[in-house]
Amino acid sequence: ALQAQSAKAITATETPQAKEERLKWWTNARFGMFIHWGLYASAARHEWVQSREKMDAEQYRKYFEVFNPDMYDPKEWVRKAKEAGMKYVVITTKHHEGFCLWDSKYTDYKATNTPIGKDLLKPFVEELRSQGLKVGFYYSLIDWHHPDFPIDRIHPLSQAKNIEELNQKRDIKKYQQYLKNQVTELLTNYGKIDLIFYDYSYPGVNGKGKDDWDSQALLALTRKLQPNIIVNDRLDLNNTPTGWDYKTPEQFMPTKWPTVNGVQVPWETCQTFSGSWGYFRDEYSWKSNRQLIAMLIETVSKGGNLLLNVGPTARGMFDDRADERLEGIGKWMKYNSRAIYGCTQAPETFEKPANCLLTYNEKTKRLYIHVLQWPFKSLHLKNFKDKFSYAQLLNDGSEIKFKQDIKPGGHTTEMVSENDVILELPVQAPNTE
Ligand code: JFZ
Numbered sequence: 001a002l003q004a005q006s007a008k009a010i011t012a013t014e015t016p017q018a019k020e021e022r023l024k025w026w027t028n029a030r031f032g033m034f035i036h037w038g039l040y041a042s043a044a045r046h047e048w049v050q051s052r053e054k055m056d057a058e059q060y061r062k063y064f065e066v067f068n069p070d071m072y073d074p075k076e077w078v079r080k081a082k083e084a085g086m087k088y089v090v091i092t093t094k095h096h097e098g099f100c101l102w103d104s105k106y107t108d109y110k111a112t113n114t115p116i117g118k119d120l121l122k123p124f125v126e127e128l129r130s131q132g133l134k135v136g137f138y139y140s141l142i143d144w145h146h147p148d149f150p151i152d153r154i155h156p157l158s159q160a161k162n163i164e165e166l167n168q169k170r171d172i173k174k175y176q177q178y179l180k181n182q183v184t185e186l187l188t189n190y191g192k193i194d195l196i197f198y199d200y201s202y203p204g205v206n207g208k209g210k211d212d213w214d215s216q217a218l219l220a221l222t223r224k225l226q227p228n229i230i231v232n233d234r235l236d237l238n239n240t241p242t243g244w245d246y247k248t249p250e251q252f253m254p255t256k257w258p259t260v261n262g263v264q265v266p267w268e269t270c271q272t273f274s275g276s277w278g279y280f281r282d283e284y285s286w287k288s289n290r291q292l293i294a295m296l297i298e299t300v301s302k303g304g305n306l307l308l309n310v311g312p313t314a315r316g317m318f319d320d321r322a323d324e325r326l327e328g329i330g331k332w333m334k335y336n337s338r339a340i341y342g343c344t345q346a347p348e349t350f351e352k353p354a355n356c357l358l359t360y361n362e363k364t365k366r367l368y369i370h371v372l373q374w375p376f377k378s379l380h381l382k383n384f385k386d387k388f389s390y391a392q393l394l395n396d397g398s399e400i401k402f403k404q405d406i407k408p409g410g411h412t413t414e415m416v417s418e419n420d421v422i423l424e425l426p427v428q429a430p431n432t433e
Contacts, residue, residue, distance in 0.1 A: 014242075023245060023266055025134060026195065026230055028342045029087035030300050031333075032136065034270055034309035035077070036277035038095045039063035042314040047278030050097055050144055050156045057145060060156075064099065067114035072316025074124040078131045080318060084326040085333030085340070089128055090136030090197050090307060093121055093186055095278075098145025102190075106181045109145050125190050136195035137186055141179065141213050141235075148174040153206035176214045180221055187225035196222060196229055197248075201236035209236035219243065232268075246305075251275075253295065257303040257345055268305035271295060273325055279311035286321055289328030289433060294357075296329070296340065297370045301357040303345040328433065335395045335432040339368035351382045368394070374429035384421040391423060395430035 014022070036047055042063045043049040050060050081089050094100045100110040102121035111120045128135050143149045144156050150170045151157045160166060187193055198218075203209030210216065215235040222231060230245045237243025246266035247258050257264045273292075274283045287295075292308065299306040308329075310322050318326070333340065339359050346360035346367055355373035360366070367388065371379065384404075391400040404421040416422065 019245070022228055023230055026088070026246075026305065027266060027344075029134070030305050030340050030343065031084075031086050031296060032088040032090060032134075032268075032305065032307045033081040033084070033086045034138070034277070034307045035089060035091040035312065036095065036138075036279075036309060037092055037101065037312045038278065039067055039097055039099045040095070040278040041069075041312060042066055044279050044281040044314070046276045046280055047095055047097075047311075049278075051154055051158075054156050054159055056157060060097070064109070064114055067111070067314070068116050069120070069312075069314060069316030070116070072116070072120065072312075074127040075131075077124065077312070077318070078127040078133060080323070080326050082131055082133060084330040085337050086133070086308070087341075088134035088136055088194065090138050090195060091121070091124060092138045092140070094140050094143070094182070095138075096140050096142040096144055096199075098140075098143040098149075100182075102186070104182055104185055106178055106185070107146075122190065129191070134194040135190075135192070136197060137190075137193055138197040138199060139183065139186065140199050141201065141208070142199070143175070143178075146175055146178060148172065148178070150175075150208075150212075152208060154202065158206075172212060176212075176217075179213060179218060183218060183221060184225065187222065187229070193226050193229055195231075196226075197232045198234050199232075200234040203236055215243070253298060254302060254304075264303060266305075267303070268307050269299055270307040270309065272309045272311075273322055277309050277311055279313050279319065287325075289325055289332075292325055292329055293332050293433065294372060297357045297359065297372075300340055300343050300359045301345060301370075332432050335430075339370065339394060343368065349387065350384070353379055353381055371425075371429070375425065377425055377427060379423040379425055380416065381421040381423060382417075383419045385419045388421075393426075393430055395432045400424065 038047065040047040040049050040063070046052060078089070093102060098109055100107060102110065103112045103119040104110050112118060125135055148171045150167050150172055151160065151163050157163070157166065201209045213235060215237050219231065219235055219237065222229060232246060232248050233244035234248060235243060246268055249258070249267065249269045251271055253269060258267045259265060274280060274286045276283055296306045310318055312318055342363060343359040343361050346358035350358055350367055352358055353369065355371065357370040357372065359368045359370065391402055392398060393400060401424045402421050403424070406416050406418060406420060406422065
C-alpha cells in the first residue's frame with residue numbers, strides 16, 4: 001500500500017508539461033527496435049509455441065538444455081539497429097515461457113544455466129549505452145514456468161483435467177513477490193533503464209489483470225527505482241491516467257492519432273517483419289521494405305512511434321531476411337530521417353495531396369510531403385497558396401520550383417483553383433530505397 005501511494009504521488013504531481021519532458025527523447029526518436037529472444041528461438045515456430053502445442057515444463061525443457069547462442073554478438077545487434085535508424089531497443093528479458101536472459105537470483109531458469117552459461121542481457125545493455133541507444137526492457141507478467149503462476153485460459157496446461165487441483169498448490173501472492181523481486185533486479189543492477197514494456201493483461205474469466213499482478217505496487221516500485229522511466233499500458237491500469245505513459249496498439253495501424261477522453265496520447269505501434277515475434281523459420285509472410293518504410297511514415301504522420309521487431313535465431317544471429325529489411329530501411333533513413341526524428345502529425349491547415357503522407361517538425365516548422373506514388377511532373381497542393389516559401393527534395397536538397405497564383409484559364413481551366421500550388425517534380429522519383 002505504501003508503494004502504491006508513492007506511485008500515485010509521483011505521477012499525480014507530474015504536470016502534463018513535465019510528462020512531455022520525461023517522454024521527450026522517446027517522442028523525438030520515433031523509431032525503435034523490438035527484440036524477442038528466448039528458448040522459443042530453437043523451436044523456431046512462434047514465441048507462443050509452448051502454449052500453442054500444450055507442452056508441459058518437461059516437454060519444453062529440451063529447448064533449455066540446447067540453448068547455446070554461440071554466434072551472439074551484441075555489438076552487431078546494436079550496430080544493425082543503429083544503422084537502420086533506430087534510437088532505442090526494447091528486448092525481452094523474460095517472455096511468457098519464463099526463461100530469463102539475465103542472471104536472476106530468484107530462478108534457475110536462466111541463460112547462465114544453459115550451455116551458453118552467461119548473462120546475455122548485461123553485455124547487450126552495455127553495447128546500447130556505448131553506441132548511444134536508449135535501453136528498454138520487455139518483461140512478461142505472464143510466466144508459464146513459475147510453479148506459483150495459476151493455470152489460466154492461455155497457459156500451456158489450460159486443457160489439463162485436474163486444473164483445480166493443480167492450482168490449489170499455486171500461490172499467486174508468491175508469484176507477485178517474484179515479479180517484484182525480478183523487477184527490482186532489472187531496475188537496479190543494469191544502470192539507467194529508459195523504458196519498460198510490461199506484457200500483458202487479459203482480465204476476465206480465467207484471465208489475469210491488475211489484481212493478479214498487483215499492478216499498482218509494481219508500477220510504484222518501477223517509478224521508485226527508475227524515476228524517469230517510460231512505462232507502457234499493459235498493467236491493466238487503463239482507467240487511471242497515471243497508470244501508463246503510452247498506448248501500445250499491437251500489429252495494428254490506427255486510422256488516426258489515438259485519444260483518451262478526446263486528448264491525443266503518446267502511442268507506439270509494435271510491428272513484426274513476418275507475423276511472429278520470435279524467430280519463425282518457415283514463416284513466409286514477410287513485409288517488403290516499401291511496406292515497412294510506409295508503415296514508419298504513416299505512424300509518424302499520426303503522431304506515433306514504430307517499434308519494429310527482430311526475432312534472432314537460436315545461434316544468436318539476425319536472419320538474412322531481417323538484415324535485408326533493416327538495411328533497406330537504413331538506406332532510406334540515411335536520406336530521409338529528418339522527416340522522421342522529432343516529427344509528428346502535420347497541422348490541419350495542410351491538406352494531404354493524393355498518394356502522400358505528411359509529417360511535420362514543430363521546431364523547424366518544416367512540412368515533409370512523403371510521395372508514396374510518384375506522379376508525372378506535377379504535384380498538386382490544394383489550398384497551399386502562401387503557406388510555404390521554399391520547397392526542396394530531401395534526398396539531395398535540390399530546389400523544387402512551384403507555381404502559384406494560377407489564373408484559371410487556358411488548359412488549366414477548372415482544374416486548379418487560385419489557392420492551389422503546383423510543385424514541379426522531376427520525372428523520376430529520387431531513389432533512396
Ligand atoms: C503480446 C505477447 O503475447 C506476444 O508474444 C508479443 O510479445 C507481443 C508484443 O505482446 O501479445 C499481445 C499482447 C496484447 C494484445 C495482443 C497481443 N492485445 O492487447 O491485443
